[in-house]
Amino acid sequence: MEKKGLNEIRKMFLDYFHLKGHLVRPSFPLVPQNDKSLLLINAGMAPLKSYFSGVEVPPSKRMATSQKCIRTGDIENVGRTARHATFFEMLGNFSFGDYFKEESILWAWEFVTEHLKMPVDKLWASIYLEDDEAFEIWKEKVGLPEEKIVRLGKEDNFWEIGLGPCGPCSEIYYDRGEKYGCANEACKPGCDCDRYIEFWNLVFTQFDKDEEGNYNLLPNPNIDTGMGLERVACIMQDVDSIFEIDTMKYILDNVCTITNKKYNEGDQQNISLRVITDHIRAVTFMVSDGILPSNEGRGYVLRRLLRRAARHGKTLGVEKSFLYLLVDTIIKVFGETYTELEEKQDYIKRVIQVEEERFQETIHQGLDILNQYIVELETAEKDTLQGQNAFKLYDTYGFPIDLTKEILEEKGLKIDIQGFEEEMSQQRQRARQARSGEDVVGWKEDVFTKLNKEIETEFKGYENLKATGKILAIVKDNEIVNEAGVEEEAIVILDETTFYSEGGGQVGDVGKVYNEIFEGNILDTKKGINNRVHHIVKITKGTLVVGDTVTVEVDENVRKNTARNHSATHILHKALKEIIGQHVQQAGSLVTPERLRFDFTHFEGLTLEEIAKIEEKVNQQIWNAAQIIVMETTPKEAKAMGAEALFGEKYGETVRVVKIGDYSTELCGGTHLKNSSEISMFLIVSEGGIASGVRRIEALTGIEAYKYVKNQQGVLEKAGELLKTPTNNIINRLETFISESKEKEREISKLKAKLATGNVDEIVAKAKTINGTKVIIEKVEVEGMEDLRKVGDTLKEKIQSGVILLASVSDGKVNFVATVTKDIVNKGVHAGSLVKEAAKITGGGGGGRPDMAQAGGKNSEKIQEALEKVESLLNNQLNG
Known part of the structure; x- marks a missing residue:
């Protein structure tokens, strides 16, 4: 058997089925299109469900793809086993009511034996227990010996998801030899040992399962096959792990170079190197398909993978961002097949780098939280961190459990590993429940x-x-x-x-x-x-x-106004790239007759100067009266013209190009003007963030922009009347008012602080003594946290030794300040813990050092309860 590279195997497969009359389609994006039942594409047939169910007419009755897939159900096993991966490619040939079992089996056998040249004596087949038709094809048409055709039950060889299309399967196995076996003479496909690898699953979708559980024959049965590309590459290259195949090894070698570590020098180190290798590949493909890090949905999957890889970088001693440097490696391996990687290279690197940098900040937050947990344990004289707290550090702050354990051990403390594992198990269960049954929706008819x-x-x-x-x-x-x-x-x-x-x-x-x-x-x-x-x-x-x-x-007027806004979005897209950077990509839009909304990828808010430049750039193109030309061409020719394509959009063999002068060229199916001057006027009315790494501009054109300007003009005139000044002097007049107002506020604040500090002796006189320690717990009348701290400092100087906790209310918000002198800190009293408990009662939070801390709350009615709680805590601590 000749060794073949992964990219070569993919090409051979697609070329073979092209010759068999299949429409070879590039991989669909990882983001499902028109399918809310899936978070991410997880199988080769997933993007084709509407064709299998008959909801849509396929572009060809025969199709073949190499589909990008993401699965995270076994994420904890990635890096620990030889075959688990989050990202993989699924080779598949499909028939929508055209050929069936015989062609599917014969072509699979021909490709495997004559093209891949796998040795016949190493190949086995499995069929569904009751599928005599498949048995006869394997035995009589293929010539496979009867003893090498294994009948398996419904769990192994029958494909169904809830109701709808389903059917028996036939799988092809490769025998790796006795050294991988279990020494059982009856060992064959279906055994749990590692000897037989299933690498190609042929699904014969011939039934339609109804609500009563009946399996009704479909009038036009389908074929759905799936062959894991990485798994076939393992066989063809005679390696035991997907991390040893050519493409993955190239990435792994670069991970080793960047982390300055060697492979196969310790199990834990190997796990980290493999996790980084797998996850950066998955993350790169996800970002290239328009997914951005977030706290929900597919964005959370991306964030979790990226941060998990970054965590493993830390276990290897890498303290700075490094994952984005590996993107070039991924593109070198996969860029020729997946051209979107090369097209979005700078953008992908920027997204990953920004998220890595955010993670660096987050993990430092985790360290602060862990230190608070340690103080609480020591204060309560306990030695074990609760599992739920360890899980919160892991899940919310991305803090590695091993690092938590190591830091605790340095302090002579332990961790409730069982409790942590229970929390992890519950999270996995929640994830499974969220996934289970979802796929059924994708088969529902309307x-x-x-x-x-x-x-x-x-x-x-x-x-x-x-x-x-x-x-x-x-x-x-x-x-x-x-x-x-x-x-x-x-x-x-x-x-x-x-x-x-x-x-x-x-x-x-x-x-x-x-x-x-x-x-x-x-x-x-x-x-x-x-x-x-x-x-x-x-x-x-x-x-x-x-x-x-x-x-x-x-309605001509409505259509024309809509076209104004649509043509303006194209110009805006180009202007954003010119003003703030080529990394900008459209992330969504809304074009109505009244306004336009444009979402784009960017990692910080726009300055007023940038907004003004963008607005001016768009209007300049309007004033240039550029001709808008619309043409139909092939995707290849459109790309050569420099046409901008959108993330996740589905383009056929013919595409529509909208060209606005020499400025903007985009693929678009919408309606547009004949000339940019018809837009008339462009006005940005808002800019803001809507998600991590995604900004939104809202703008007006034409008559709506004119109305907006007239309305603003009216507002200015009314403001001038109220301020008793001409409109061109409103700013100067307001600056004077604000300056005078601030000066008055400062005077009031000084007077209040003076009054409060003037009452210091009265407050000291109220101090209590708990087991020899002077304690002041008081609510005082001051403005803001700064004044509250000043009073606290004055009291500290006055009493020299003791504990002070002060509370105040300012603008409806509760402020707490705690000060503990050094000698009392040595007794185990912690200012941060005191304010944290007080703030918690008033619906807030905070913390700080053992000697000085501050916090805030929302419910001022609970101040007295909070102060009593602190006094109770101090009684226990100082009398303990």
Whole structure:
């Protein structure tokens, strides 16, 4: 058997099935499209579910892909085993009602034996227990000996997810030899030992499971196969671990270089090196598909992987950010196949670097929290950190459990490992429950799937606003009907329309529909499956009947205003790249007749100067009166033109390019103007963050921008009246008012502080003595934390030795300050612990050093309760 590289195996597979009449499609993004049942694509067939279920018509009855996948269900095993990985590629050939078992098995056998040249004597097959048809094909058509065809039960060789399409499987195994076996003479595929590797699963989707549990034969059975590329590479390269195949070893070697560590010099070191190797590959692909770190959903998966890799870097002694340096390594290995990696190289590195730097800050927070836990343990004279606290450090702050254990041991303390493992187990269970059953949703049908698959709508709305079309279907109250009457609302599908359906951030068109005896208003237009356009119609006259011919007419003013905002987003995108950096990528948009919203990737807020420059740059392109040219071409030619593609967008063999002068060139299916001057005016009204690494600009164009300016002008004039000054002097007048106001506030604050410090003797006189220690616990009337600290310092000088805890209320907020003299700190009293307990009662938090600390709270009504709690704590500590 000839050794072959991973990239070579992928190409051989896709080339082979191309020759067998399959449409070879590039991998779908890791972010599912039009499928809310999945967080991330986790199998080769996942992006094709709508084709298997019959909801959508596939572009070809035969397809083949090498699909990027992410699975994190066994993340704790990654790095510890030879085969677990979070990112992997799944090779698959698919048939949608075309060929079936015989072709699937024969082609798989031919590819494995004649192209990959795996030795026949090393190959076995498994089939479903009751699948005699597959048995006969393997035995009679392939010629595999009967003893090498293993029948397995439903758990192993029957594929189903809840209800819907399902069927038996046949798997191909490779025999690695007796040295990997269990010494059992009956050992064969299905055994738990490591001798037989299953590497290709052929799923024969021939049944439709109904709600009563019946398996009904599908009229057009499907084929879905999955072959793990990394697993095949292990076989072809005769290695035991996926980390030893050519692509992974190249990444691993670079991890070793950057961390200055060697592979195979200790189990724990190996685990860390493998985790970093796997996770940086997964993270790089996820970011390239538009996923950004966050605290929920797929963004949380990305953040968790990245921080887990960074943690393992720390265990190897790497204290600074380093993961982003490995991105170049990933791209060198995979960039030729996945060109999006090269296109987004700088962007990917920047996202990873920023997240790494944030993690550095977070882990320092974790260290502060751990130190607080240690103080609390020592104060309470306990020696074991609770498992839930250790888990919080791990899960919230990314603090490695081993590091927690090591620091505690230095202090003579222990950790409740069992409690920690219980928390980890509960988290895994929550994750499993969140995933379980979700996939079933992806197979559910709605009323539109029951329509004839041949029903399609031809869109003719780029050049025309008016068209005549035939009514092909009407849906009312979620049912397919033949007609709808006055005052009813229905979804109407025509054979032709000029109405643009909502997509690409642009809202759907509105307008009217009519004929000689019927009238209605089209309130919105949505995109349906199988190239259908759904017109949401409110009927105002007559009856709408399937088969009738009607005229549809788009509201020209609404369409024009929408086009203004859409063309402006293209110019804005380019301006952002020029002003703040080429790393900027569109992360979402909303284009309506009234306004535009543009989300983009950037890692800090824009300055007023940057916003002004961006606004000016966009308006300059408007004033240049650039011609807007729209053309259709191939993706390759569009790329050569420098056309900007959007993350996650699905592009076919023909793409639509929108070119605004020599300034902006983007792929886009939306409606646009003929000339940039028609935008008239562009005005940014807000800019802010909406997620980690994602900013949002909201802007107005045309008449809405003009209205906004007139309104602001009115506000200025009213402000001038109130300030009794001309509008051009408002700023000077306000600065004077603010300066005078601040001066008065300072005077008031000084007077209050003077009053408070003047009462020091009175406060000292109220001091209590607990076991020989002077204790002052008081609420005082001062403004702000600074004044409260001053009073505390004055009291400390006065009593020389003791404990002081003061509280005050300022602007509805509660402030606490605690001061403990050095001799009392030595008795075990901790200022940080005291204010933390007080703040907790008032709905806040805080902490600090043993001798000085401050905190804040929200509920001023609980101040007395908080002070009593502190006094109780001090009684226990000082009398203990």
